[in-house]
Amino acid sequence: MYGEPQWAVVGDTYPVGCQFSDKIVYPEFFEANPDYSDERYNTKFGVYSENCGLDQVKMSWGHDEYLYHVMKDYLPKPALYIIRYHSFYAQHREDAYSHLMNEEDYENFEWVKKFNPYDLYSKVPIPPDAKSLRPYYEDLIAKYLPKELRF
Ligand SMILES: [Fe+2]
Numbered sequence: 001m002y003g004e005p006q007w008a009v010v011g012d013t014y015p016v017g018c019q020f021s022d023k024i025v026y027p028e029f030f031e032a033n034p035d036y037s038d039e040r041y042n043t044k045f046g047v048y049s050e051n052c053g054l055d056q057v058k059m060s061w062g063h064d065e066y067l068y069h070v071m072k073d074y075l076p077k078p079a080l081y082i083i084r085y086h087s088f089y090a091q092h093r094e095d096a097y098s099h100l101m102n103e104e105d106y107e108n109f110e111w112v113k114k115f116n117p118y119d120l121y122s123k124v125p126i127p128p129d130a131k132s133l134r135p136y137y138e139d140l141i142a143k144y145l146p147k148e149l150r151f
Helices: 027-032 063-071 077-085 103-118 130-144
Strands: none
Touching (some): 077 103
């Protein structure tokens, strides 16, 4: 694992503060995470309550969480769900954290699932031409975001 502690390894994202699901990719490595044996965090609900809603749940760090915090004041909810939870495979593919989900989460996870075909293994072997694509993305940014972002 190149010397990183378990919690610094990204890929799937998952809730922290409650038991790690064995549906998260490479679950055997969670034994190396100090939270694994901490009684405050290693029960089904941990620090949370039943169906509290994912907005109450802290997620592991990764590009999902980073971009969510950058965009949270600017994009509509379905888009924010896609950004924040697209790597949360243990839920959107395996249903392993339904006990933390509320109605709003279920409704918006329909969008997360629609996005999924464009996530893992959807990339082409030839790198895209960043220069020719740039105007397209700059137009999108200009359409949906203000000139300066607050976060
Ligand atoms: Fe991603």
